[in-house]
Amino acid sequence: MELGSILHFLEDKTILITGATGFLAKILVEKILRVQPNVKKLFLLLRAADAKSATHRLQNEIIGKDLFRLLKENLGPNFNSFIAQKLTLVPGDISRPNLGLDSHSILKQQIYDQTHVIINLAATTNFDERYDISLGLNTFGVKHVINFSKKCTKLKVLVHVSTAYVCGEGEGLIMEKPYEMGVSLNGVVGLDIDAEHKLIRHNLTHLQHLGATENEIKVAMKDLGITRAKNYGWPNTYVMTKAMGEMIVEEEKGKGELGVDIVIVRPSIVTSTFKDPFPGWAEGVRTIDSLAVAYGKGKLTCFLGDLNAIVDVIPADMVVNAILVATAAHATHRANGNGIYHVTSSVRNPLRNWNLQDVGYRYFTAKPWINKDGKAVKVGKCKVLSNMDSFNRHMFLRYLLLLKGLQLANTAFCHFFQGTYLDLNRKIQIVMRLVDLYKPYLFFKGVFDDINTHMLRQAVLMDTHLFYFDPNLINWDDYFLNTHLPGVVKYIFNNNY
Numbered sequence: 001m002e003l004g005s006i007l008h009f010l011e012d013k014t015i016l017i018t019g020a021t022g023f024l025a026k027i028l029v030e031k032i033l034r035v036q037p038n039v040k041k042l043f044l045l046l047r048a049a050d051a052k053s054a055t056h057r058l059q060n061e062i063i064g065k066d067l068f069r070l071l072k073e074n075l076g077p078n079f080n081s082f083i084a085q086k087l088t089l090v091p092g093d094i095s096r097p098n099l100g101l102d103s104h105s106i107l108k109q110q111i112y113d114q115t116h117v118i119i120n121l122a123a124t125t126n127f128d129e130r131y132d133i134s135l136g137l138n139t140f141g142v143k144h145v146i147n148f149s150k151k152c153t154k155l156k157v158l159v160h161v162s163t164a165y166v167c168g169e170g171e172g173l174i175m176e177k178p179y180e181m182g183v184s185l186n187g188v189v190g191l192d193i194d195a196e197h198k199l200i201r202h203n204l205t206h207l208q209h210l211g212a213t214e215n216e217i218k219v220a221m222k223d224l225g226i227t228r229a230k231n232y233g234w235p236n237t238y239v240m241t242k243a244m245g246e247m248i249v250e251e252e253k254g255k256g257e258l259g260v261d262i263v264i265v266r267p268s269i270v271t272s273t274f275k276d277p278f279p280g281w282a283e284g285v286r287t288i289d290s291l292a293v294a295y296g297k298g299k300l301t302c303f304l305g306d307l308n309a310i311v312d313v314i315p316a317d318m319v320v321n322a323i324l325v326a327t328a329a330h331a332t333h334r335a336n337g338n339g340i341y342h343v344t345s346s347v348r349n350p351l352r353n354w355n356l357q358d359v360g361y362r363y364f365t366a367k368p369w370i371n372k373d374g375k376a377v378k379v380g381k382c383k384v385l386s387n388m389d390s391f392n393r394h395m396f397l398r399y400l401l402l403l404k405g406l407q408l409a410n411t412a413f414c415h416f417f418q419g420t421y422l423d424l425n426r427k428i429q430i431v432m433r434l435v436d437l438y439k440p441y442l443f444f445k446g447v448f449d450d451i452n453t454h455m456l457r458q459a460v461l462m463d464t465h466l467f468y469f470d471p472n473l474i475n476w477d478d479y480f481l482n483t484h485l486p487g488v489v490k491y492i493f494n495n496n497y
Contacts, residue, residue: 015040015115018120018121018478019046021057024323026062026067031045032324045094046058065283091104094145094482099148113154116156117158117327118159123138123141130239131224131225138244145158156332165447171445175423178253180245181248185232200221231302235439264326269287270313281488292488295379302382302383305353308353309442348471364377372469382439
């Protein structure tokens, strides 16, 4: 397999991008516009009530971000006219049939008639999302995107962005293989996507009949998702619903009705940009960044996990480059294999939890966070609890004994300490739920094979400086000390906690 110019492929193409306000989608949009200004059009599908709301989201959540700084500098006074010419906003919702565009018939027809490429980035990545929302976006959303794509007359390829962790708590070498419809991770039979949808509707109807509050419904839907996921071998709602989305892709591939390739890109934990459009751009508190923020601000003194376990991270710009290369390869029929790509680092350039502990200590010791009182926050080496027994002992001695004492004091002093008791109990429950959600990744024992992705890298003969996605390019110490953590401080610290 040999690929020609990716830039040439992008020229004069019309691309529909779903989930346009998401982290990866913004980087993808910026990349295309900057490196190939002769792209014909980008349809950006985002959730909005109307065109006015969509425009507001474009300005505030996409092009208004510092991410577009270089493009603005390059175009100068022509930036706004360029954006108006290249971007078409599509107020829609992938959790609905026809992507929620039935009231926008003219725009819907334009997309049908003009689109060459669809890149589905719409998803909820919340591990603890309501089951109804997660199933609607991550599973049925995929079905709606595929059904919509069947009406796009010029379509050359459909790219679905998933996650490497659809494998659940996999061990050993995890292959780039598909997930067949209805096959669970633990061998439990009976997984049926339509039946899951009916179960959700039944539970919602029952809760509404009982007069449950909105918050009670929210909690019940979250609990249902976790219960169903664990029943079939996945650790949380997010990865189960993403896996079921992949099952729909494979089922559609088997039908052969679409007439073009459906590609699945599976990134691992996505971190700040490696170098493009500039190093260290980040947005939102992602999994490991939540730990960095808490640690740097002196709120994280202990950590649960296996220090020797591999943590698979990959910079966001490498994920975007892999998406674009896979798009070009499959659109031009120059790709081999099953069209599934792990965009990961654990095989080629493994990073371990102790590396993260070390760089965090070194960075925040050298450059301590200055709190709102103007004082530098001192950090120490984070205590690591290497197993759940150690964690449970720590929680008992540090918090649960205090909670028991408050409970007794409440009884003796007519509930004088009730507020303090309830606040501490709530915080403990939150911590325990978070540990339950993230435990599978803190002790993850798998590494992600990337043979298909490596073949894709080797096929890129032109524009290699623009479309890099080889994890061997990364020196992890340098990246975290000089790129990622400075980016987290700049773009995330001030907006959280």
